[in-house]
Structures are given as C-alpha cells and as structure tokens.
Amino acid sequence: MTARRALITGITGQDGSYxxxxxxxxxxxxxxxxxxxxxxxxxxxxxxxxxxxxxQGDLLxxxxxxxxxxxxxxxxxxxxxxxxxxxxxxxQPTLTAEFxxxxxxxLLEAMREACPExxxxxxxxxxxxxxxxxxxxxxxxxxxxxxxYGVAKAYGHFITVNYxxxxxxxxxxxILFNHESPRRGLEFVTRKITWHAAAIKLGxxxxxxxxxxxxxxxxxxxxxxxxxxxxxxxxxQADDFVIATGxxxxxxxxxxxxxxxxxxxxxxxxxxxxxxxxxxxVEQLIGDAGKAKxxxxxxxxxxxxxxxxxxxxxxxxLLSRDPGARRAYGR
Ligand code: NAP
Ligand code: F7E
Numbered sequence: 001m002t003a004r005r006a007l008i009t010g011i012t013g014q015d016g017s018y019x020x021x022x023x024x025x026x027x028x029x030x031x032x033x034x035x036x037x038x039x040x041x042x043x044x045x046x047x048x049x050x051x052x053x054x055x056q057g058d059l060l061x062x063x064x065x066x067x068x069x070x071x072x073x074x075x076x077x078x079x080x081x082x083x084x085x086x087x088x089x090x091x092q093p094t095l096t097a098e099f100x101x102x103x104x105x106x107l108l109e110a111m112r113e114a115c116p117e118x119x120x121x122x123x124x125x126x127x128x129x130x131x132x133x134x135x136x137x138x139x140x141x142x143x144x145x146x147x148x149y150g151v152a153k154a155y156g157h158f159i160t161v162n163y164x165x166x167x168x169x170x171x172x173x174x175i176l177f178n179h180e181s182p183r184r185g186l187e188f189v190t191r192k193i194t195w196h197a198a199a200i201k202l203g204x205x206x207x208x209x210x211x212x213x214x215x216x217x218x219x220x221x222x223x224x225x226x227x228x229x230x231x232x233x234x235x236x237q238a239d240d241f242v243i244a245t246g247x248x249x250x251x252x253x254x255x256x257x258x259x260x261x262x263x264x265x266x267x268x269x270x271x272x273x274x275x276x277x278x279x280x281x282v283e284q285l286i287g288d289a290g291k292a293k294x295x296x297x298x299x300x301x302x303x304x305x306x307x308x309x310x311x312x313x314x315x316x317x318l319l320s321r322d323p324g325a326r327r328a329y330g331r
Pocket of ligand 2: 215
C-alpha cells in the first residue's frame with residue numbers, strides 16, 4: 001500500500017516538529033515547507049531530518065506555495081506556519097496579518113489549483129476569543145480578538161470556513177488553546193519561566209522579569225494537541241473543533257510549580273516589569289472541548305502540573321549539558 005502523504009507548513013516550529021514525528025510513526029510520507037534563512041533553524045526536527053522531504057516556500061509567496069503543493073502532492077495539508085508570538089504582533093501588525101491572515105488565503109488558493117481533493121487543517125487560536133463573550137468558550141462563542149495576532153487568526157479561521165462552504169474544500173479549523181512543551185519558544189511565558197527556574201537553580205541567572213502575573217490560560221501539552229489535529233482530518237466532514245483541557249491556571253501558579261520543582265524560593269528572584277504588559281490583555285481563557293471528545297474521542301493526557309514539571313526538568317538537563325545554551329534569550 002502506498003504511504004499517505006502530508007505537507008506541514010511551519011514544520012520547524014513547536015507543533016510542526018511534534019506533528020511530523022506523530023505522522024512518521026503512522027507511516028506517512030512527511031513533507032515540510034521551510035523558509036530560506038541565512039542560518040538553518042532545524043533544531044526541533046534534527047532527529048527526523050533525514051526522514052522528511054523539505055520544500056522551500058513562504059506564506060508570502062504564492063508561486064512557492066503552488067510549487068510546494070505540486071511537488072509534495074499531499075493527501076493532508078497542515079497549515080501551522082504563522083507569526084505566532086502575540087506580543088510581537090503589535091510590533092509588526094501588517095506582517096502578522098500577511099503571514100497569519102492573508103497567508104491562509106494564499107495557501108487555500110494554491111490548494112484549489114494544485115490539489116483540491118486534499119484535506120486542509122488551519123491552526124486557529126483561542127486568541128480569537130480575546131475579551132471573552134462566554135465561559136467556557138466553544139466552537140459557537142463569538143470572537144472578540146484583543147491583538148493584531150488574534151485579528152489575523154480570526155480572518156484565517158473565517159476564510160477556511162468560507163472556502164469549505166464556497167468551493168466544497170475539506171477545510172477544517174482547529175481552535176487550539178495554549179499548548180506548550182520543552183520545545184516551546186523561549187519568549188512564551190511558560191518556557192520563559194521554566195528556563196529561568198532551571199537557570200536560577202544552576203546559578204546561571206539571578207532574576208526573572210515578567211508582565212501580568214494574574215493572566216489565566218488553559219494550558220495543555222503540544223504532543224496531545226497534534227494528535228487532535230490529525231484526528232480532525234480523519235473525519236469525513238470538515239468542521240471546526242475547540243481543543244482545550246477545560247481548566248485555567250494563572251501565570252503566578254505556573255511560577256510556583258516551576259520554582260517548587262527546582263526547590264528554589266520565588267522571593268528575590270521574580271520582578272514584574274511594566275514594559276512587559278500588553279497594550280490590550282486577554283485576562284482569562286478556558287475552553288470546552290466537548291465536541292472533540294464526542295466526535296473525535298480526543299482527550300488530553302498530560303496535566304498542567306505534569307507539563308510544567310516536564311519543561312523544568314528538560315531545561316535543567318539542557319542547561320546542565322550546556323550552560324551557555326540560549327543565554328541570549330535569558331532576559
Ligand atoms: P512556532 O513554534 O512559532 O512555529 C511557527 C512556524 O511558522 C515556524 O516553523 C516558522 O518558521 C513558520 N513560519 C512563520 N512565518 C512563516 C512564513 N511567512 N512562511 C513560512 N513559514 C513561516 O508556533 P507553534 O507554537 O508551533 O504554533 C503552530 C501554529 O499554531 C501557529 O500557526 C500558531 O499561531 C498556532 N497556534 C499555536 C498555539 C500554541 O499555543 N502553541 C495555540 C493556537 C494556535 P521559522 O522556523 O522559519 O521561523
Ligand atoms: O502569554 C502573560 C501574557 O506569550 C500568556 C501563542 O502560542 O497562545 C499563545 O499566546 C500570558 C499572557 O502566550 C509574560 O500577558 C506575563 O497573558 O505565553 P504567552 P499567549 O499570548 O497566550 C495562543 C493560544 C496562541 O495562539 C499564540 O500563538 O502570559 N505574561 N508575563 C507573559 N507572557 C510572555 N510571553 N512573557 C512574559 O514575560
């Protein structure tokens with residue numbers, strides 16, 4: 001039997017790397033789209049690099065998208081590429097809209113041209129709920145995004161729904177709440193905390209500066225969430241699904257768990273920095289993944305506490321091996 005073929009945009013990112021491993025384990029031929037860069041950033045896919053077929057392309061460039069789809073001939077397309085850091089979306093709002101909003105239309109247009117029978121997954125986000133209209137949030141909760149990132153993702157979500165309804169494409173939108181892992185970018189709050197907890201424990205840093213400690217998120221493990229992406233594309237009908245754990249925790253709780261894990265007191269090590277507050281904040285997000293549970297049989301397997309401890313232990317191991325690792329990010 002010939003292997004099923006999947007194309008992942010954003011394969012060098014946190015989710016892309018976990019999804020690529022997940023699909024390889026299921027016998028897929030996995031293709032990835034990567035941006036040209038003067039220095040390769042393949043750290044997260046190094047361990048599987050020789051089992052992947054990589055194509056050069058960019059969500060800003062229509063020609064490269066059509067060529068990537070023609071060359072990879074995917075049965076399943078996972079559009080994970082985006083400018084994913086909310087805080088940076090105020091610094092580069094137009095570029096964020098181009099990558100994370102219009103880029104979705106470019107890829108859907110390329111799909112119409114090159115492989116209209118494929119199945120398409122769009123990486124939508126709980127940031128679309130922003131200033132929430134109801135608690136918990138479901139597939140039917142109205143959006144009220146609070147950042148240029150959230151606005152761009154709302155566009156990406158609706159263009160996915162629209163191409164499903166206009167052209168009959170098998171286009172699914174996964175509305176995923178925050179998910180983290182030891183491969184999370186160092187600028188996101190959980191990883192910033194676990195990296196600093198480890199660095200402070202090892203005597204490599206003394207202080208951690210954070211913004212809003214009261215913000216609450218519904219945090220899950222990225223490995224659980226890529227399984228949900230795949231399950232969505234195995235459904236005969238394309239649809240929208242919320243993926244979440246159903247519990248919210250504050251940044252403050254995350255700090256406490258991380259510092260407890262390394263056995264260091266928070267006193268004297270943590271400062272709040274007004275410069276890290278956002279122009280408009282999302283105070284609390286909690287998702288209801290009941291539809292995914294009923295239709296896909298999906299449930300998260302890793303709890304919040306297990307996740308943060310796993311990340312702290314991975315950062316302790318990383319920094320013990322190489323104390324200079326990513327010191328540049330240790331701000
Ligand atoms: P990530 O680690 O920041 O990875 C983003 C990926 O997108 C990287 O591979 C990056 O490539 C690529 N990319 C960025 N701009 C691109 C462009 N113009 N053309 C081609 N590739 C581009 O993000 P993640 O956490 O894995 O998230 C994956 C997706 O899910 C994103 O769309 C994100 O917005 C969405 N999402 C994430 C979460 C979460 O909590 N993680 C929740 C909801 C939705 P480089 O390596 O070249 O930079
Ligand atoms: O912030 C607060 C911050 O940057 C979480 C992305 O994957 O999930 C992610 O977006 C909270 C916010 O993630 C710091 O104000 C306090 O309230 O880790 P974050 P995010 O903005 O929720 C969604 C679902 C996505 O789709 C995105 O792609 O933590 N916070 N102090 C801080 N946040 C950061 N980054 N750094 C701080 O020092």
